[in-house]
Amino acid sequence: MNGLGVxxxxxxxxxxxxxxxxxxxxxLLAGVTVLAAAMSWAADRGNxxxxxxxxxxxxxxxxxxxxxxAAQVVAAGGLLALGVxxxxxxxxxxxxxxxxxxxxxxxxxxxxxxxKLIVHVAWSAVAGSLLVGALFxxxxxxxxxxxxxxxxxxQARIFVLLVLSSVLVVPAGWVVTVSRSLLAGVGTVVGIxxxxxxxxxxxxGAWLPFVAPALxxxxxxxxxxxxxxxGFVVPLAFGAGTVRAWAEMELDR
Numbered sequence: 001m002n003g004l005g006v007x008x009x010x011x012x013x014x015x016x017x018x019x020x021x022x023x024x025x026x027x028l029l030a031g032v033t034v035l036a037a038a039m040s041w042a043a044d045r046g047n048x049x050x051x052x053x054x055x056x057x058x059x060x061x062x063x064x065x066x067x068x069x070a071a072q073v074v075a076a077g078g079l080l081a082l083g084v085x086x087x088x089x090x091x092x093x094x095x096x097x098x099x100x101x102x103x104x105x106x107x108x109x110x111x112x113x114x115x116k117l118i119v120h121v122a123w124s125a126v127a128g129s130l131l132v133g134a135l136f137x138x139x140x141x142x143x144x145x146x147x148x149x150x151x152x153x154x155q156a157r158i159f160v161l162l163v164l165s166s167v168l169v170v171p172a173g174w175v176v177t178v179s180r181s182l183l184a185g186v187g188t189v190v191g192i193x194x195x196x197x198x199x200x201x202x203x204x205g206a207w208l209p210f211v212a213p214a215l216x217x218x219x220x221x222x223x224x225x226x227x228x229x230x231g232f233v234v235p236l237a238f239g240a241g242t243v244r245a246w247a248e249m250e251l252d253r
Contacts, residue, residue, distance in 0.1 A: 003107045007115030011089070015119055020088045025127050028081045033134045036070035037142060056219065063144050063151035068218060070135055071158050075214030076193055078162050082124060083169040083189025089116045090173040090242070091182035099249070113177075113246040117170065117239060124166030128159040154217075161217040167235035168192070168210055174238045177245040209234045 015021045042050040043065065057068035090113065093099040102109050132155045139147065147155070169189055176185035196210045205211035206223050209231035216223040 003111045004115060007107050007112050008118055011112075011115045011119040012122075014092075015089070015123055018088070021085055021123065024081050024085050025123075025130070028077065028127060029131055029134050031077055032070055032073045032131060033138045035073050036066055036135065037138050039069050040066040041142065063139060063147050063154070066139055066142070066144060067135065067151060067154040067158065071154070071161065071214070071217040074131070074158055074161055074165075075217065076196075078165045079169060079193055079196075079210075080189055082120075082162075082166045083172045083192070084186055085123065086120050086166075086169050087172050087176050087182050087185030087189070089120055091176040091180070091185060094176075094180040095182060109246045109249060110243045113173075113243055117173065117242070121163065121166050124163050125159075128162035131162065132156075132159050157217040157220065161213050164213040164231060167239075168213070168231060170235045170238040170242065174242040174245060177242055177249075 039050050039054065043054060044061070054065065054069065055072070057065045060068065093102065102112060105112075135155060135158070136147070139151075169192070171192070172185040172188045175188045176182060179185075192210050196205065196208065196214070199205040199208040199211050200215075206215055206227045207230070212223050212227045212231055216228055
């Protein structure tokens with residue numbers, strides 16, 4: 001097995017045993033499904049305060065409203081959850097003071113951080129699959145019936161949104177590396193969420209990489225392929241920066 005394969009295997013074991021990953025996954029699944037179900041249930045019963053918060057889904061019903069609310073929750077909550085886990089993954093070596101031991105390993109530090117990023121994206125895919133399954137089960141429990149093709153497509157977009165969000169929080173990994181502070185990474189994610197909200201209010205969100213996937217998940221026709229593809233500039237640039245920062249790390253910091 002090559003160096004990257006060994007590093008990926010080690011990071012998978014770390015993630016599997018980590019309470020941070022388990023708790024974050026559980027909170028993500030429970031938070032999205034409970035909020036989507038509760039708001040849909042309240043709107044169906046004529047709660048005007050809840051209906052006013054549903055935005056474009058205020059006049060919809062059934063699976064469309066339920067999954068629309070879920071997509072909106074994932075847009076913000078998913079970024080935060082994914083950012084926390086990535087900050088922990090890249091920052092745990094500094095927090096646990098095991099970073100000095102990395103210099104003695106036969107696997108290079110850039111390879112180790114590449115493994116961390118790969119496992120992070122893989123975890124987001126697993127969490128996305130679990131989330132879609134949970135939304136499907138809760139939707140049936142709410143009496144929404146079997147989802148039609150449009151509802152199936154909406155669930156697929158939620159899955160893709162979570163995976164895309166996992167690469168959009170890569171800047172947090174870079175910030176954690178250069179600052180050696182997990183809190184700095186979490187703060188970066190919070191800043192990304194605030195920036196995204198401001199961009200949406202300003203009306204130019206589709207061209208902001210942090211916003212385009214969320215808008216696409218809610219209303220695919222509102223986002224062009226070029227706007228969606230622009231989001232990959234973020235993980236490419238900050239991913240390369242993170243790998244370089246790990247390669248140039250010094251023990252005297």
